[in-house]
Amino acid sequence: MQVTRFSIDPGFPVAPVDPRLFGSFVEHMGRCVYTGVFEPGHPAADADGFRADVLDLVRELGPTIVRYPGGNFVSGYRWEDGVGPLEKRPRRLDLAWRTVESNHFGIDEFLRWCGAAGVEPMVAVNLGTRGVAEATDLLEYCNHPAGTALSDLRRSNGTEKPHAVKVWCLGNELDGPWQVGHKTAREYGRLAAETARAMRMVDANVELVAVGSSNSSMPTFGAWEDTVLEECYDLVDYVSLHNYYEPLDDDVDSFLASGVDLDRAIQAIAATADAVGARLRSSKQIKLSVDEWNVWHHRHFSGQHALDWAGRRELIEDRYDVTDAVVVGSLLISLLRNADRVAIACQAQLVNVIAPVMTRPDGPAWRQTVFHPFAQAARHARGTVLRVEPRGPVVDTARFGPVPVVDATATVDPETGDLTVLAVNRSRTETVQMDADVRSMPGLRLAAATTLTSDDPTTRNTEEQPDAVTPQPLREVSLAEGRLLAALPPVSWNVLRLRVADPATHHKEHDR
Ligand code: AHR
Numbered sequence: 001m002q003v004t005r006f007s008i009d010p011g012f013p014v015a016p017v018d019p020r021l022f023g024s025f026v027e028h029m030g031r032c033v034y035t036g037v038f039e040p041g042h043p044a045a046d047a048d049g050f051r052a053d054v055l056d057l058v059r060e061l062g063p064t065i066v067r068y069p070g071g072n073f074v075s076g077y078r079w080e081d082g083v084g085p086l087e088k089r090p091r092r093l094d095l096a097w098r099t100v101e102s103n104h105f106g107i108d109e110f111l112r113w114c115g116a117a118g119v120e121p122m123v124a125v126n127l128g129t130r131g132v133a134e135a136t137d138l139l140e141y142c143n144h145p146a147g148t149a150l151s152d153l154r155r156s157n158g159t160e161k162p163h164a165v166k167v168w169c170l171g172n173e174l175d176g177p178w179q180v181g182h183k184t185a186r187e188y189g190r191l192a193a194e195t196a197r198a199m200r201m202v203d204a205n206v207e208l209v210a211v212g213s214s215n216s217s218m219p220t221f222g223a224w225e226d227t228v229l230e231e232c233y234d235l236v237d238y239v240s241l242h243n244y245y246e247p248l249d250d251d252v253d254s255f256l257a258s259g260v261d262l263d264r265a266i267q268a269i270a271a272t273a274d275a276v277g278a279r280l281r282s283s284k285q286i287k288l289s290v291d292e293w294n295v296w297h298h299r300h301f302s303g304q305h306a307l308d309w310a311g312r313r314e315l316i317e318d319r320y321d322v323t324d325a326v327v328v329g330s331l332l333i334s335l336l337r338n339a340d341r342v343a344i345a346c347q348a349q350l351v352n353v354i355a356p357v358m359t360r361p362d363g364p365a366w367r368q369t370v371f372h373p374f375a376q377a378a379r380h381a382r383g384t385v386l387r388v389e390p391r392g393p394v395v396d397t398a399r400f401g402p403v404p405v406v407d408a409t410a411t412v413d414p415e416t417g418d419l420t421v422l423a424v425n426r427s428r429t430e431t432v433q434m435d436a437d438v439r440s441m442p443g444l445r446l447a448a449a450t451t452l453t454s455d456d457p458t459t460r461n462t463e464e465q466p467d468a469v470t471p472q473p474l475r476e477v478s479l480a481e482g483r484l485l486a487a488l489p490p491v492s493w494n495v496l497r498l499r500v501a502d503p504a505t506h507h508k509e510h511d512r
Pocket residue numbers: 027029070071072073172173214292348349
């Protein structure tokens with residue numbers, strides 16, 4: 001059996017894991033909102049029309065922050081349409097997805113839903129067709145305590161206390177020609193700067209995300225961030241990055257290596273931001289918000305311009321298999337590995353639209369394969385990321401050259417000393433032995449080890465068989481004399497959890 005070796009040593013930390021690394025995304029698109037999170041009349045709907053079965057799965061999935069309301073949708077959105085009495089809310093054309101938007105779900109519903117789900121909201125303002133005034137209006141509506149027309153409107157709509165939304169996106173994908181209100185980098189950078197300046201006047205506590213590249217293949221990738229940040233560097237906290245992956249030309253080896261592309265994209269944008277900072281003689285460091293990432297099989301999507309005007313309909317409801325879940329796992333490893341620069345990340349989207357959670361209108365909700373790596377990482381990969389450098393077999397890929405077959409990362413909980421190791425085996429045929437040296441962390445015992453894999457990596461979860469793919473106990477695993485050994489099956493996502501056998505020992509070590 002081939003072997004991949006690495007050392008895990010708490011003396012080599014990358015950075016603390018920001019809990020916001022495990023974010024998600026709810027857009028007014030397809031069935032994400034309507035018949036996804038919100039379906040009045042569904043047997044499981046609560047008084048607000050929120051599906052309780054979906055809320056249960058969201059709590060199990062464990063996102064910490066959820067971005068809303070788009071996505072492309074936000075670039076033509078008028079937030080005022082979505083507040084107040086339902087019967088007065090106008091029906092509008094949604095130019096992004098060629099849909100008629102009922103506005104039955106709006107900012108107040110979303111923020112109430114966040115409370116029910118136990119997640120932090122992350123709200124995007126429309127900088128496509130709108131500007132400074134509408135962004136500050138929405139912020140005032142949400143966050144100002146009382147005594148102004150907009151804050152009192154919120155109160156009369158049922159929310160007495162301010163929503164206190166902290167994280168705001170200054171638009172969405174305005175580098176893309178498909179975006180309503182698409183702009184040049186200079187145009188957008190100026191607008192972002194002026195919007196940020198005014199929003200900070202309304203509420204000094206906000207954290208702001210400038211729009212970065214829509215993906216790393218954009219012709220303006222890097223140059224866009226350079227210009228935009230030149231305009232708004234001192235006024236924003238984060239720059240966004242979006243990246244979706246799929247098996248192009250059925251090249252599964254490159255697809256399984258997608259994490260390499262995400263690593264490179266993150267590092268390129270961090271370097272670009274630092275270069276702008278250096279030019280501006282700024283001591284501030286801009287962090288990344290990877291606020292749309294996932295597997296998305298574009299070949300199943302005809303493109304937004306092929307759509308005709310319609311009400312609610314299915315859009316990009318990808319059905320994920322085991323390979324997709326392993327790629328999602330490797331993208332999570334990449335985000336964690338770059339935890340020193342990535343502060344926020346949102347898997348796009350949460351329900352039905354390229355999503356971990358699927359629903360049938362008037363029917364059940366279930367977990368897709370990609371649900372499991374996210375849920376396990378969100379629950380267990382907390383604390384501090386440790387530097388892990390796997391050495392072992394490589395696979396030659398057409399897109400990224402030679403790539404390590406096994407990729408891995410590790411986190412240690414500084415409070416308890418517990419260690420979590422996340423590892424993917426990207427070989428399509430070979431089991432690979434993972435041999436991790438953990439001698440620098442004495443006193444650990446193996447608490448749990450699971451693998452998500454299948455003899456047939458095209459296996460999916462369906463409404464009829466919702467648990468066809470779930471994490472199973474990893475059989476060939478051992479911990480002895482500071483060596484953690486595990487036989488990782490082909491195309492697999494693996495989670496190994498090690499606990500401090502005697503917590504008192506850890507506390508003594510830790511307190512020194
Ligand atoms: O998540 C689907 C779409 O992908 C979003 O609306 C857009 O921002 C991105 O291009």
